[in-house]
Amino acid sequence: MNRPRRILAALPYLVLGGYGLVAVLGPVLIGYNPRATDVVSRLLPPGSATGAGEVAWLGTDALGRDVLAQIVYGARTSVLIGVATVLASAVIGLTLGVIAGYAGGWVDAVLTRCFDVLLAFPGILLAIVIAGVFERSPVVVVAALSVTAWIPFARVARGSALATRERGWVDAARVMGVGHVATLRRHILPFTAGPVVALATLEFGLVVLAEAGLSFLGIGLPPSTVSWGQIIAGGKDYLQIAWWISTLPGIALTLLVISVGLFSDQLTRRTKQSH
Amino acid sequence: MTARRRLATLTALAVLVAGCGWGGGGTAGAPSAGGKPAGLTAAGTYSVESLDPHGPAGASAGTQLAAQAIFSRLVRPGADGSVTGDLATRWTSGDGATTWTFTLREGVTFSDGSPLTAQDVVASFDRVRELKGPVAGNFPDTEVSAPSDREVVFTSRTPNAAILGKLTQFYVVPAKAGDGFFGAPVGSGPFTVTSFTPGESLELAPNRRHWNGAPTLGRLTVKNIPELSARLTALRTGEVQVVWGIPDDQLPPLKSDPSVTVQAVPGTAVFTMWFNSRTPALKDAAVRRALWQAVDFKKIISSLYPETGTPADSVVAPTVLGHAPQPPVPHDPDGARAALAAAGFDFAKPLRLQFSGAEFRQFVQAVASDLDAIGVKTDVREKEPAVFLEDLLALKWDVNFQQLATPTRDAATNLGRLYPCAAGRNGYCNEDLDALLAKAEATDDTAERERFYAGAIAITWNDAVGMYPMFVKVPYAWRQGVNGLVLDPSGLPDFSKVTVNPS
Numbered sequence: 001m002n003r004p005r006r007i008l009a010a011l012p013y014l015v016l017g018g019y020g021l022v023a024v025l026g027p028v029l030i031g032y033n034p035r036a037t038d039v040v041s042r043l044l045p046p047g048s049a050t051g052a053g054e055v056a057w058l059g060t061d062a063l064g065r066d067v068l069a070q071i072v073y074g075a076r077t078s079v080l081i082g083v084a085t086v087l088a089s090a091v092i093g094l095t096l097g098v099i100a101g102y103a104g105g106w107v108d109a110v111l112t113r114c115f116d117v118l119l120a121f122p123g124i125l126l127a128i129v130i131a132g133v134f135e136r137s138p139v140v141v142v143a144a145l146s147v148t149a150w151i152p153f154a155r156v157a158r159g160s161a162l163a164t165r166e167r168g169w170v171d172a173a174r175v176m177g178v179g180h181v182a183t184l185r186r187h188i189l190p191f192t193a194g195p196v197v198a199l200a201t202l203e204f205g206l207v208v209l210a211e212a213g214l215s216f217l218g219i220g221l222p223p224s225t226v227s228w229g230q231i232i233a234g235g236k237d238y239l240q241i242a243w244w245i246s247t248l249p250g251i252a253l254t255l256l257v258i259s260v261g262l263f264s265d266q267l268t269r270r271t272k273q274s275h
Numbered sequence: 276m277t278a279r280r281r282l283a284t285l286t287a288l289a290v291l292v293a294g295c296g297w298g299g300g301g302t303a304g305a306p307s308a309g310g311k312p313a314g315l316t317a318a319g320t321y322s323v324e325s326l327d328p329h330g331p332a333g334a335s336a337g338t339q340l341a342a343q344a345i346f347s348r349l350v351r352p353g354a355d356g357s358v359t360g361d362l363a364t365r366w367t368s369g370d371g372a373t374t375w376t377f378t379l380r381e382g383v384t385f386s387d388g389s390p391l392t393a394q395d396v397v398a399s400f401d402r403v404r405e406l407k408g409p410v411a412g413n414f415p416d417t418e419v420s421a422p423s424d425r426e427v428v429f430t431s432r433t434p435n436a437a438i439l440g441k442l443t444q445f446y447v448v449p450a451k452a453g454d455g456f457f458g459a460p461v462g463s464g465p466f467t468v469t470s471f472t473p474g475e476s477l478e479l480a481p482n483r484r485h486w487n488g489a490p491t492l493g494r495l496t497v498k499n500i501p502e503l504s505a506r507l508t509a510l511r512t513g514e515v516q517v518v519w520g521i522p523d524d525q526l527p528p529l530k531s532d533p534s535v536t537v538q539a540v541p542g543t544a545v546f547t548m549w550f551n552s553r554t555p556a557l558k559d560a561a562v563r564r565a566l567w568q569a570v571d572f573k574k575i576i577s578s579l580y581p582e583t584g585t586p587a588d589s590v591v592a593p594t595v596l597g598h599a600p601q602p603p604v605p606h607d608p609d610g611a612r613a614a615l616a617a618a619g620f621d622f623a624k625p626l627r628l629q630f631s632g633a634e635f636r637q638f639v640q641a642v643a644s645d646l647d648a649i650g651v652k653t654d655v656r657e658k659e660p661a662v663f664l665e666d667l668l669a670l671k672w673d674v675n676f677q678q679l680a681t682p683t684r685d686a687a688t689n690l691g692r693l694y695p696c697a698a699g700r701n702g703y704c705n706e707d708l709d710a711l712l713a714k715a716e717a718t719d720d721t722a723e724r725e726r727f728y729a730g731a732i733a734i735t736w737n738d739a740v741g742m743y744p745m746f747v748k749v750p751y752a753w754r755q756g757v758n759g760l761v762l763d764p765s766g767l768p769d770f771s772k773v774t775v776n777p778s
Binding site: 033035037040042043044148223237238 | 504525528637640644648655
């Protein structure tokens with residue numbers, strides 16, 4: 001790899017690392033209370049001084065709340081929801097997928113058909129229905145997004161398990177009388193890790209985007225939680241006179257999703273090389 | 276997998292682009308096809324959920340707007356605030372304002388050709404009382420009879436001086452109106468219903484049989500565009516030609532658009548934030564008053580409503596008969612906190628603060644923020660109009676935000692209808708207030724009535740039945756080519772005389 005390409009390849013790591021730092025450390029450095037408004041300092045452009053004597057580096061929203069602080073707190077919300085949803089989906093998907101692939105026969109047939117049927121549902125629509133029916137809370141959002149997000153995990157895990165099942169060491173384990181659960185855990189699961197991790201990063205990006213979408217529609221997180229989708233929704237009436245409210249969190253969201261996509265691509269390439 | 280990644284990236288970009296995409300749009304004028312009179316599309320502030328002016332949604336702005344286009348009333352508010360005849364040509368009161376006799380206009384028919392008689396008026400009035408909707412509260416012990424086909428007599432045990440103003444909310448429907456009638460109603464108003472989708476759109480056509488001549492508009496569509504930015508974009512592109520109830524932030528850019536005219540008229544509406552006096556924590560007037568003191572309404576109004584808001588000094592607007600100025604409630608957060616603590620207020624339990632309509636979100640959030648600052652927790656709930664109305668009537672709230680208009684321009688409508696113990700609309704019950712309201716109803720001497728309402732307003736204000744922060748001006752915006760729009764202080768514009776220049 002030549003130098004410019006190497007820098008380019010490192011970019012997603014840098015961006016993702018930056019987001020991680022902001023999500024973890026940002027709230028420690030910047031205080032923000034979503035319920036506290038300062039109507040006198042509303043709609044200030046980036047870099048203005050607020051009524052409280054602070055500088056709003058990225059401007060303020062229609063209720064005088066600092067946009068930078070909202071983006072920082074929103075990053076944490078997005079990352080937390082993303083990680084929680086991906087974890088939940090991965091656990092469910094891996095378990096069912098590996099069982100299907102390892103067991104084969106009718107168990108596989110039934111489970112695979114189930115995956116296919118669920119895959120036919122448009123994920124975001126199902127999420128909107130679920131999030132709309134229940135009261136707004138982070139748990140509901142995670143559940144709504146996990147409902148369809150686990151299926152890709154199941155399919156990938158099933159494929160890996162199906163291939164690994166035929167390998168010599170699995171036969172050897174079986175001959176030695178190792179139980180099914182132990183075989184799955186020791187001899188099959190580790191080989192699904194590569195593709196599943198690559199898939200997890202990709203899903204993470206999609207989930208972050210879907211969460212922003214739900215919050216944008218006003219059915220995601222409760223108003224007391226800061227979310228990029230809500231900031232973007234809150235600023236869309238002000239695009240003409242205060243572009244920064246919607247645009248800046250929009251850029252933050254886009255950068256994160258693109259970086260996650262690139263990162264996922266690199267992981268996929270690496271796992272393919274290692275096989 | 277690459278395809279999915281690409282999809283994710285594309286979607287992310289789409290969100291960004293959609294976020295930035297405030298297009299100028301075309302400048303299509305009023306649609307007019309083949310010499311037919313041009314149509315008009317209007318997008319109001321509130322959705323039309325029901326066409327039944329007697330039912331539970333009867334007093335809502337959306338239903339009232341639809342009703343004044345589809346049905347007729349005995350009397351209606353004139354341009355100068357006085358009452359003028361609609362179906363009635365003449366009215367007289369007798370027996371100390373306990374009987375009111377109305378003479379109906381001759382030759383008025385419904386849009387299906389059947390004549391409108393006094394029996395229809397009687398049947399409609401009975402229906403109002405039977406359904407016990409919000410309009411029924413205006414007529415607690417009133418009976419109506421029809422001595423002849425062209426005469427109706429309203430009789431009540433006590434004098435009913437405010438009846439004219441109240442009757443401006445009473446619409447006459449055919450006596451045969453039954454179940455399913457309001458899906459495609461037949462009325463005697465200037466327009467007839469072509470199609471109606473609740474909460475979305477109402478398509479109207481001119482009523483060729485209207486007694487005052489059919490409107491010149493070929494078609495009138497009242498659309499609900501809940502998203503403000505979409506509503507204003509629709510005005511810019513010409514998809515709709517009339518919009519009203521525009522927030523202050525959007526007025527400067529609209530004013531700079533040469534094809535749009537903007538005008539604000541003083542309204543009858545008051546931002547009203549009732550406390551549910553049945554909530555144990557809010558039973559005590561001292562608590563309610565302290566909460567009011569905790570909010571810096573002056574600052575909120577000057578920041579959020581520099582153009583259409585003025586701090587309120589009464590429960591009803593100055594354009595309404597009975598308005599009596601009250602001393603302002605000073606902003607005093609420290610005093611409020613001390614008063615709450617002294618009254619044993621439970622700071623740990625959040626108050627359910629309900630409202631409907633995105634245009635009020637910032638105001639409500641700013642109020643919640645000020646309450647938060649003294650340690651009072653609020654659970655702000657923005658509800659769909661239908662849910663909001665249901666919960667409002669069921670008192671499933673602790674603080675309720677409403678922009679309360681007085682379309683009749685008489686304090687009887689809102690004070691007399693909403694505040695007596697029997698109404699049970701905000702959980703507040705005070706016998707002195709009931710007595711004053713009854714006395715005000717019982718005389719047709721205007722000066723006397725104003726005196727009684729001043730007393731009633733003083734009780735309501737001092738007991739902080741609610742917070743009354745702001746009087747509202749109603750801004751209207753319309754595209755070039757629209758003429759003859761009657762700007763109404765209650766946000767119920769009259770379209771019957773509107774003409775649209777074909778462009």
